[in-house]
Amino acid sequence: MKILVCITHVPDTTSKIQFTENNTQFDKNGVQFIIGPYDDYALARAVELKEQLGASLTVMNVGESDSDPTLRKALAIGADDAIRVNAFPKDSLFVANQIAHIAKSNGYELILMGRESIDFNGGMVHGMVGELLGMPSISPVMKLEVEGDTVKMSREIEGGKEYVEAKLPLIAGCQEPIAEWKIPNMRGIMSARTKPFSVVEPVVEEGNSRVISYELPPAKAGVKLVDKDNVEELVRLLKNEAKVL
Amino acid sequence: MSILVYIEQSEGAIKKSSLEALSFAKAFSEKIGGGEVVAVALGDIADDELTKTGTAGASKVLHVKDSRLTSGIIQAHAEAVAQVFNKIGAKTLVLAKSSLGDAVAARLSIKLNAGLVSNVVELPDTSSGFKVKRSIYTGKAFAQTEMTSENKILAVKKNAVPLKTDGATAAVETLELNLDDHNFSTKIISTDKATGEILLPEADIVVSGGRGMKGPENWNLIEDLAKELGAATGCSKPVSDIGWRPHHEHVGQTGVKVAPSLYLAVGISGAIQHLAGVNSSKCIVVINKDPEAPFFKAADYGIVGDAFEVLPKLTSAIKAIK
Ligand SMILES: Cc1cc2nc3c(=O)[nH]c(=O)nc-3n(C[C@H](O)[C@H](O)[C@H](O)COP(=O)(O)OP(=O)(O)OC[C@H]3O[C@@H](n4cnc5c(N)ncnc54)[C@H](O)[C@@H]3O)c2cc1C
Numbered sequence: 001m002k003i004l005v006c007i008t009h010v011p012d013t014t015s016k017i018q019f020t021e022n023n024t025q026f027d028k029n030g031v032q033f034i035i036g037p038y039d040d041y042a043l044a045r046a047v048e049l050k051e052q053l054g055a056s057l058t059v060m061n062v063g064e065s066d067s068d069p070t071l072r073k074a075l076a077i078g079a080d081d082a083i084r085v086n087a088f089p090k091d092s093l094f095v096a097n098q099i100a101h102i103a104k105s106n107g108y109e110l111i112l113m114g115r116e117s118i119d120f121n122g123g124m125v126h127g128m129v130g131e132l133l134g135m136p137s138i139s140p141v142m143k144l145e146v147e148g149d150t151v152k153m154s155r156e157i158e159g160g161k162e163y164v165e166a167k168l169p170l171i172a173g174c175q176e177p178i179a180e181w182k183i184p185n186m187r188g189i190m191s192a193r194t195k196p197f198s199v200v201e202p203v204v205e206e207g208n209s210r211v212i213s214y215e216l217p218p219a220k221a222g223v224k225l226v227d228k229d230n231v232e233e234l235v236r237l238l239k240n241e242a243k244v245l
Numbered sequence: 246m247s248i249l250v251y252i253e254q255s256e257g258a259i260k261k262s263s264l265e266a267l268s269f270a271k272a273f274s275e276k277i278g279g280g281e282v283v284a285v286a287l288g289d290i291a292d293d294e295l296t297k298t299g300t301a302g303a304s305k306v307l308h309v310k311d312s313r314l315t316s317g318i319i320q321a322h323a324e325a326v327a328q329v330f331n332k333i334g335a336k337t338l339v340l341a342k343s344s345l346g347d348a349v350a351a352r353l354s355i356k357l358n359a360g361l362v363s364n365v366v367e368l369p370d371t372s373s374g375f376k377v378k379r380s381i382y383t384g385k386a387f388a389q390t391e392m393t394s395e396n397k398i399l400a401v402k403k404n405a406v407p408l409k410t411d412g413a414t415a416a417v418e419t420l421e422l423n424l425d426d427h428n429f430s431t432k433i434i435s436t437d438k439a440t441g442e443i444l445l446p447e448a449d450i451v452v453s454g455g456r457g458m459k460g461p462e463n464w465n466l467i468e469d470l471a472k473e474l475g476a477a478t479g480c481s482k483p484v485s486d487i488g489w490r491p492h493h494e495h496v497g498q499t500g501v502k503v504a505p506s507l508y509l510a511v512g513i514s515g516a517i518q519h520l521a522g523v524n525s526s527k528c529i530v531v532i533n534k535d536p537e538a539p540f541f542k543a544a545d546y547g548i549v550g551d552a553f554e555v556l557p558k559l560t561s562a563i564k565a566i567k
Contacts, residue, residue, distance in 0.1 A: 013498050013518045118382070125351070126351065127352045155344070158343060162438075176499060208359075210390065214387065216387075217524070220545070223542070224545065225541075225546075245566070
C-alpha cells in the first residue's frame with residue numbers, strides 16, 4: 001500500500017505571535033518552526049501502519065525552502081521519501097489542489113494529515129482533497145485501523161465519538177490519541193539525509209481568499225485576586241461585575 | 246437573495262451552535278439590507294423542532310427527509326446541501342464550526358466553487374469587497390480575509406453574534422433530492438456519546454480540572470460545581486492522556502477550543518498550549534495553589550488556594566445565590 005502524509009510547517013506552539021510590515025506579515029523573528037502537532041499524529045500513525053502492513057510512506061508539504069528541515073524531520077521519524085511543492089501556501093484551496101495533483105499522479109491509497117493546521121486552523125484541506133479526488137474524507141479521526149481494503153476509524157463528535165468504516169482509498173484528518181508522537185532517533189536522523197527528497201513546481205491554481213491584515217487580541221486588564229476564605233466575594237464579582245452568572 | 250444555513254441535529258434536537266449560525270445569518274441579512282434566511286435540515290427530525298429555527302432567524306426550513314441522512318455522513322451531507330444551495334440559487338452558506346460542519350463545508354467549497362472561511366468571529370464587512378474577520382493561530386490572533394469568489398461559505402465560531410431568540414416560527418417545506426448510493430459509502434457503525442450532558446464546545450460555562458486535581462476519584466468536586474452552574478466539564482491534556490477523563494473533554498491547542506462566557510480552571514498551570522484553547526472565553530477564573538502559576542496572567546479573577554478546600558466552598562456559595 002502507498003501512504004501519503006501531508007504536513008504543515010508551522011510556528012512552535014510556544015511561539016509569541018507577532019506581525020510586521022504594518023500588520024500584513026507574520027513575524028518569523030525568533031520563531032521556531034515544527035511539524036504541525038496534528039500532522040505529527042498522522043505521521044506517527046502512518047509509521048506504525050507502514051511497519052504493520054509493509055506499506056511505503058511519502059511525506060509532502062506545500063511550502064518554500066524553509067520547510068525543508070521540517071520535511072527532513074519527518075523522514076527521520078520514518079517516512080521513506082519527501083516531496084515539497086515549491087510554493088507559498090496562499091490558501092487552503094491552493095494547497096488542496098497541489099495535494100490532489102500529487103496524490104493523483106502517484107496513486108496513494110491512504111492520505112493522512114492533521115485535522116487542522118495550527119496557524120490558520122481551517123481544518124478544510126482534507127475535505128477539499130477528498131472532494132477533488134472523489135474519495136471519502138473523514139475528520140477528526142482518533143483511531144484508524146486498516147483491515148484489507150476497509151479502514152475502521154473512530155471520529156470525534158461533540159460530546160463523544162462515532163465508529164466509522166470506509167473503503168480505501170480515503171483521506172483522514174487525524175488527531176490524538178491516534179498514535180503517540182515519535183521522536184526521531186540517531187539512526188533515523190542519519191538515514192534521513194540520504195532518503196529521496198524531491199522539489200516540484202506547483203500546478204497553476206488561483207486561490208479564492210486573501211489575508212489583508214492581521215491583528216492581535218486586546219491585552220487582558222490583569223487578574224483580580226480574591227481571598228480563598230472569601231469565595232462569596234468571587235461569586236459576587238462574577239454576578240455583578242463580570243455579569244457571567 | 247437567500248442565505249442558506251446548514252442545520253445540525255443531536256438526538257433529534259437542533260444544536261445550539263446551529264441556532265447561533267442562524268442568528269449570524271439573520272444579523273448579516275439585516276446588515277446588508279435584505280435576503281431571506283433559509284435553513285436546511287437533513288434526515289429524521291420532528292416538524293415542531295424544525296419550526297424552532299424561526300426564533301433564531303430562519304423564515305423557512307427546507308427539510309430533506311431522507312432517513313439515510315439522519316447520521317452525519319460527511320459526503321452525503323455535502324452532496325445534499327450542495328443540491329439545495331443550487332436549487333434555491335443561494336450565494337452564501339452559513340454554518341457553525343463543528344466536528345461535522347468543518348468536514349462538510351470543506352467538500353462543499355469544491356462542489357460549489359465557493360470560497361470558504363472558517364472561525365469567523367464577526368459579521369462580514371461588505372463596504373468594499375467582502376471581508377471577513379476570522380480567528381487564527383488558535384485564538385492568538387485574527388486575520389481580515391478578503392473573499393473573491395461569487396459563492397461563499399462562512400463557518401462561524403461560537404459567540405460571533407448573540408443568540409437570537411425572538412424570531413417568528415419558520416415554515417417547514419419538504420424537499421426530495423436525488424442522492425446516489427456512492428455518497429453513502431462511509432458507514433457509521435455506532436456512536437458512543439454521553440447523553441443529557443451539556444456539550445463542551447457549546448457550553449456557556451465550563452469548569453475544567455488539571456493535574457492539580459490529583460486523580461479521577463476527585464472529579465466529583467469539579468462535577469458538583471459544574472452541576473450547580475449548569476456548566477460542562479473540561480480538563481487539561483495530561484488529564485485525558487492518563488485517562489482520568491475522556492478525550493472529548495480535553496481543552497487546548499490539540500483539543501477542544503471553547504469560547505464560553507465563563508471558564509473556571511482548577512489545578513491547571515496555564516501552559517500556553519492550554520491557554521490557546523480558552524483564550525476566546527469572556528471571563529476566566531483560576532484556582533491554583535501556586536501564586537506563580539502562569540494561568541493567573543491570563544485570568545480575570547483568581548483564588549490562590551488548595552482546590553480541595555476552595556471547590557466545596559465555591560459550590561455552596563453558588564448554591565446560596567440561586
Ligand atoms: C504540541 C503540544 C500541544 C499541547 N496541547 C495541549 C492542549 O491542547 N491542552 C493542554 O491542556 N495541554 C497541552 N499541552 C501540554 C501543556 O504544555 C501542559 O503540559 C499541560 O497543559 C499541563 O497540564 P496541567 O496544567 O493539568 O498540569 P501541570 O502543569 O502539572 O499543572 C498542575 C497545576 O495544578 C496546581 N495544583 C497542584 N495541586 C493543587 C491543588 N491541590 N490545588 C490547586 N492547584 C493545584 C499546580 O500548582 C500546577 O499549576 C501541549 C503540549 C505540546 C508540546
